[in-house]
Amino acid sequence: MVEIVTDWRGLPERLRGAAVAIGAFDGVHRGHQAVIAGAREAARSLGAPLAIVSFSPHPRRWFQPGAAPFRLMTPGQMARALEPLDVDRLYLLPFDAEMAGMSDEAFAREVLCEGLGVRHAAVGFDFTYGQGRTGSPEGLRRHGEILGFGVTVCPRVDDPHGLKLSSSAVREALKAGDMARAAAILGRPFAIEGEVLHGDKRGRTIGVPTANIALGDYMRPAYGIYAVRARLPDGRTFDGVASLGVRPMWALEEPLLEVWLFDFDGDLYGQTLETELVAYLRGEEHFDSLDALKVQIDADARAARAVLAPGGTAC
Template identity: 50%
Template sequence: MQNPPMHIHRDWRGLAASSRGATVAMGNFDGVHRGHRAVIEAARAASPDAPLGIITFEPHPREYFAAQAGRVEPPFRLMNAESRATRLARHGVGQLYELPFGPYLAGLSPEDFARQVLAEGLGIAHVAVGEDFRYGRGRAGDAATLAEAGARLGFGVTIVPLVCGGAEGRASSTAIRAALAEGRPRDAEAMLGHWHRIEGEVLHGEKRGRELGFPTANMELDGLHLPRLGVYAVLVDVLDGPDRGSYRGVASLGVRPMFGQNAPNLETHLFDFKGDLYGHHLSVALVEYLRPEEKFDGLDALIAQMQADATQARRILSAP
């Protein structure tokens, strides 16, 4: 059965009555991994008949505080806001409260956040958080203080233990980033509970792949944590347009060392595909790391390696 449409709200003030009173899970939900989903399911179980909501923040608080401190940090996000919303909708979330994180929210004490945002603004019935959740000015509030505030303000609180996932121990965005940076997408999948996906619009590139017999769909990686650069076997969902559907392929994630210095991007070749993807949105799942990027002696060597990569990817993706 298809889930009903998800409604996205970007403020806690002035909401219609139909958008208030949800049972919510609260956190950043970067990656929507197994630990996040345990919090979502705890919220669902607390009141199965109430609307299911998510409270999250945009920009990510870590991005905000880094900018305020004048720090330039490498991108760390596993998902942009659009990709996160897509994944949350698949889990039956009906109300997404994507709250604007800035000076006002950052300056609220834990008590003021619970009262102004959760009780008065969103009118929540119940909230679920992970046991390591922190909130309020200076991260002074934790799950225990939230439960105390809920008892005073009239909403319930469920505190969810941390979840283990795969060989890395507990499922965390930090551990998932490490697995991806080391070229271990299957370990990342064990913690995520789904393949790590890069989503975005297909942009016009220099069309070198087409000239080499391997046309590619080119996507930017701005603002996202970079997995290990190299070639991957991938599963691809075309999310819109006449060719909407699921495909297999091979992708190069990197800077294209054969052709000078370039910003990192993702170039995906879909097997047995003849359509036009420019302007459409793709979701590319990294399944297995094949090899690092290389600079070849010439185009003939590059083409031969691309053919070998495609053969290897087809074999991997055809396995049970």
């Protein structure tokens, strides 16, 4: 399990001295994984722990507090995505006025050297840091030479099929409802994690009980119906079909993820569910009657089961 550390000040020695990869790492996509691989190689060479240096909130949220929701994962999802990459520790540092006001030299000296005691740092080719984004990979390398840690700069990683491996490319794919492209960039399906909330319970009246999850600061994928696979807190997984959006027949003020789990009978209220959006089936629609809606839900369920079956393909 990846250990999460939420500050750089006053750390005991056991939490210092790692080889680190630095960045926002929202999505921990395949491009991010290449940077982490550079840190992992250094960690093995030095006999040091492997750690990630990231920030909470995302720097974009600090500088653009009114920006539309854009996150691809929660801190908990980030930690789980880092586990198979042999990461020991996630430094999830507070991005506040102090951090935002640091010069690139101060960040390297106060945070990386004096605070975390890093032995090596890996960054991407386009990494910027420090007040006004004055810091660059080459600048970090110069600071490292003075402060006593090495620096690896990971070049741009290109997918052989022409995919751009970036968080913005993931968001573009999700906005288009192209879940296969998003998964190809991420290396896994995009998933929304959240607490199951009480809703208006309309689904129960038509035999379709749903687990309702607020989207919070997640970016909004294309509104519509999805084939999904959900993981319960006890580790069990269930296939299902979900509506994501504002529900035209009974309009919502805020978009909601409403998940119907196939072959599940139980109470999920208050529990945390992680739902993979495996395939986009269709857009949102308004139906003239409840009977017409029920017919379409049955069709959606059949389509979702077909996609999610072994060997199934997206529509």
